Amino acid sequence: MDPQSKRSVIGLVFAAIAMFGFAFALVPLYDVFCDITGINGKTATTPTAASDRVDRSRTVTVEFVAYINPDVKWQFTPQVTQVNVHPGETKIINYLAKNLNPQPSIGQAVPSVTPGLAAQYFNKIECFCFNHQPLAAGQEAELPLVFYVDPDLPRDIKVLTLAYTLYDVSATAQPLTQPNEQVNEVKNVELL
Structure with a gap:
């Protein structure tokens, strides 16, 4: 695999992990936001x-x-x-x-x-x-x-x-x- 393809694959894997982490963190962040603002x-x-x-x-x-x-x-x-x-x-x-x-x-x-x-x-x-x-x-x-x-x-x-x-x-x-x-x-x- 050439170096540019390798960087692309690593970048895509990192992006997928980051998106999963962000989605996982949304629930507690939403709860904190609702507690502070009274929304929901x-x-x-x-x-x-x-x-x-x-x-x-x-x-x-x-x-x-x-x-x-x-x-x-x-x-x-x-x-x-x-x-x-x-x-x-x-x-x-x-x-x-x-x-x-x-x-x-x-x-x-x-x-x-x-x-x-x-x-x-x-x-x-x-x-x-x-x-x-x-x-x-x-x-x-x-x-x-x-x-x-x-x-x-x-x-x-x-x-x-x-x-x-x-x-x-x-x-x-x-x-x-x-x-x-x-x-x-x-x-x-x-x-x-």
Whole structure:
């Protein structure tokens, strides 16, 4: 092989390796970008503390939506489809889940908020999405969500939509014998 062909082959191999490395690095880079900018509606995956201030001069409508991944044999719906809240005001709502499988299965809900910019202002104090949800065959459960909208939410955002997509994680999750306990005790929460 002549030297120019050899350089071309080495250059092409190097380019292929570089493209693979770049594609591999895109996922964590995308996650960091979404965390910084709030784009894609990703919400926090850990609980936050309740707000100590409430903006009673305005209200924000929070809509609730549930999606089920096509391979999941569950029913999954919010008890209410929307609530009006004052930013900083703590609210609690429940989603209802039922395992329609003839055997136990474990679900995991993944949240997103639209508009994407609002995700950084939507705070979950307690959420079923923080944990796997094991349900026996035919078992039903109320899955609580305790949240508030940060008072620093831009005034031009008047409606937020919180959507959960439910996935079956039975194959990858550690088996649990009991469903996760519901919210222990939440103080100063208005039950809807």
